[in-house]
Ligand SMILES: [Zn+2]
């Protein structure tokens with residue numbers, strides 16, 4: 001029994017609809033999936049519905065963009081209350097920041113005589129949390145770049161002429177925000193960040209888990225983070241980080257997390273919910 005706990009749909013920068021995502025999960029015989037779109041939980045309800053039809057267990061999730069000691073860190077949240085007011089308010093603020101960043105990037109492109117319209121990006125993005133991949137796709141669709149790689153290399157990569165730095169909340173804030181919504185907080189793809197020195201401070205801030213298995217982690221990298229997980233008593237997670245075809249080939253199926261880790265994740269979630277429950281509602 002295997003799960004994939006890191007997946008994106010077109011509610012952030014993936015290309016799959018919830019139904020397409022679930023059809024792929026079925027094809028790979030996954031018994032449980034978590035949706036972790038960037039800075040949104042919008043896709044959770046439709047994906048839960050599609051999972052119910054396909055008899056796949058669904059875990060609500062998100063991937064928050066955060067910062068720790070100058071490093072961009074992605075924090076996965078699992079099992080949150082989807083109606084949590086504080087989480088929804090923060091997410092809405094964050095989405096506005098993302099939309100303004102798109103406007104700034106398009107303004108920079110226009111100054112470079114690249115006639116991209118911001119409406120074209122928003123129309124294509126179909127979500128409230130647009131990002132650079134949407135700008136890249138809009139550039140290709142408008143015939144202004146030949147492919148996504150060219151769009152990133154010429155304009156959108158860090159320190160290229162249309163790159164705009166991204167606002168990020170602190171990692172401690174992201175962890176606290178997730179906890180008060182009843183969610184488990186997990187550091188995403190640490191092997192991509194290469195800043196293990198921040199892990200102790202994040203554990204101190206309440207981090208619950210670490211994503212040991214990821215498409216871009218080698219076997220040695222996964223083993224390294226499994227060791228760190230056991231040293232700090234962290235929950236182990238894993239997922240493909242599949243974006244459909246927006247970042248090259250779909251990668252769902254490349255990471256299969258043994259289901260025992262899902263059980264531990266859910267047990268941790270139950271502890272967090274018990275701690276977050278207002279006094280008097282506890283038994
Ligand atoms: Zn990420």
Ligand SMILES: [Zn+2]
Pocket residue numbers: 006008036063241
């Ligand atoms: Zn991701």
